[in-house]
Amino acid sequence: MTLLQIGPHAVQPPVVLAPMAGITNAPFRTLCREFSGGKGLFVSEMITTRALVERNEKTMQLIHFDETEKPRSIQLYGVDPDTVGKAARMIAEEDLADHIDLNFGCPVPKVTRKGGGSALPYKRNLLRSILREAVANAGSLPVTMKMRKGIDDDHITFLDAGRIAAEEGITAIALHGRTAAQHYGGTADWDAIARLKEHVPEIPVLGNGDIWSADDAKRMMRETGCDGVVVGRGCLGRPWLFGDLVAAFEGTGTGGDPSEGYARPTLKEVAAVMLRHATLLGEWIGDEARGVIDFRKHVAWYTKGFSIGSEMRRSLAVTSSLDELDALLSELDLDQPWPTGADGPRGRTSGRNRVVLPDGWLDDPYDCAGVDADAELDTSGG
Numbered sequence: 523m524t525l526l527q528i529g530p531h532a533v534q535p536p537v538v539l540a541p542m543a544g545i546t547n548a549p550f551r552t553l554c555r556e557f558s559g560g561k562g563l564f565v566s567e568m569i570t571t572r573a574l575v576e577r578n579e580k581t582m583q584l585i586h587f588d589e590t591e592k593p594r595s596i597q598l599y600g601v602d603p604d605t606v607g608k609a610a611r612m613i614a615e616e617d618l619a620d621h622i623d624l625n626f627g628c629p630v631p632k633v634t635r636k637g638g639g640s641a642l643p644y645k646r647n648l649l650r651s652i653l654r655e656a657v658a659n660a661g662s663l664p665v666t667m668k669m670r671k672g673i674d675d676d677h678i679t680f681l682d683a684g685r686i687a688a689e690e691g692i693t694a695i696a697l698h699g700r701t702a703a704q705h706y707g708g709t710a711d712w713d714a715i716a717r718l719k720e721h722v723p724e725i726p727v728l729g730n731g732d733i734w735s736a737d738d739a740k741r742m743m744r745e746t747g748c749d750g751v752v753v754g755r756g757c758l759g760r761p762w763l764f765g766d767l768v769a770a771f772e773g774t775g776t777g778g779d780p781s782e783g784y785a786r787p788t789l790k791e792v793a794a795v796m797l798r799h800a801t802l803l804g805e806w807i808g809d810e811a812r813g814v815i816d817f818r819k820h821v822a823w824y825t826k827g828f829s830i831g832s833e834m835r836r837s838l839a840v841t842s843s844l845d846e847l848d849a850l851l852s853e854l855d856l857d858q859p860w861p862t863g864a865d866g867p868r869g870r871t872s873g874r875n876r877v878v879l880p881d882g883w884l885d886d887p888y889d890c891a892g893v894d895a896d897a898e899l900d901t902s903g904g
Contacts, residue, residue, distance in 0.1 A: 548587065548806050552802060558764035558767065570898065610655070614660050666695065672701050674702065698752075821835065
């Protein structure tokens with residue numbers, strides 16, 4: 523089995539939970555980690571550097587880790603080198619995490635219009651400055667980064683960004699094989715992942731995009747030569763995918779066939795996970811109703827492929843208490859087996875024709891005038 527080394531941390535199997543805003547909070551990370559037996563790396567949702575440095579109340583809750591989470595992994599978003607450096611130093615000095623990941627992959631307009639996320643690597647000097655500040659201030663903590671191919675097909679940045687990252691001491695790079703313009707549409711370009719691995723052989727490269735099953739993960743590593751995989755939308759409503767990934771990489775299935783160890787839960791088993799997920803959210807938030815309301819967005823992902831009817835789906839998606847959720851789930855035909863074809867795409871699948879960028883952003887790939895602390899977002903998560 524391949525071993526992924528992130529600084530002092532051995533990640534085995536080489537599987538990482540992608541940071542997803544509003545999704546990869548502590549409760550969801552707990553579920554995924556339980557199914558994996560604690561194996562893998564599980565990254566927090568996006569934390570904005572300004573909000574962290576200012577000790578925003580919501581942000582301080584988002585960086586709470588369960589005592590069983592080792593290593594603790596925080597993803598930071600920022601566009602101002604000084605603010606990113608202060609956030610990295612705060613994490614290191616106050617022992618808030620064991621690993622820092624930097625977000626250069628987010629394609630949503632509220633991020634790219636500030637020059638952040640997947641827009642930022644186009645500005646090569648700005649990218650270098652941010653990476654340098656993060657690494658210099660993180661002390662002994664490993665710093666990694668996640669990025670996309672570029673802004674669009676006319677503004678591809680991943681090879682330049684990869685070289686800059688290697689030169690500035692980044693420990694590993696994760697590449698989502700889509701541009702910002704593609705958003706989550708179309709097919710991920712795994713060839714780009716292979717090219718990046720060839721371009722920066724001195725550091726680990728992780729692949730991301732269109733991993734819906736454990737077999738997809740193995741195929742990506744085989745076809746691209748990447749050192750590990752980052753799983754995002756593939757685990758929505760499927761936290762047991764991390765158990766499948768462990769089985770696939772460790773070959774723990776009957777007779778050595780890992781696919782025989784893959785989870786194929788009945789609807790009854792899925793319902794039990796749904797109720798536990800909602801319960802964990804309520805405990806984490808400190809309010810049962812708010813936890814169940816936050817869980818609503820997960821209902822369609824968990825129930826995809828099962829025969830439960832559109833009216834019941836709508837009812838499940840408007841529950842506001844654990845008793846109500848439990849009662850509705852008990853009305854289902856819980857003996858239904860795992861549905862054929864239920865492992866396909868979930869989550870956002872649309873593309874975008876235009877990426878929202880600051881005025882004049884594409885005029886010069888090196889000039890970063892006008893990008894300062896004022897461009898920082900002041901809230902974290904989704």
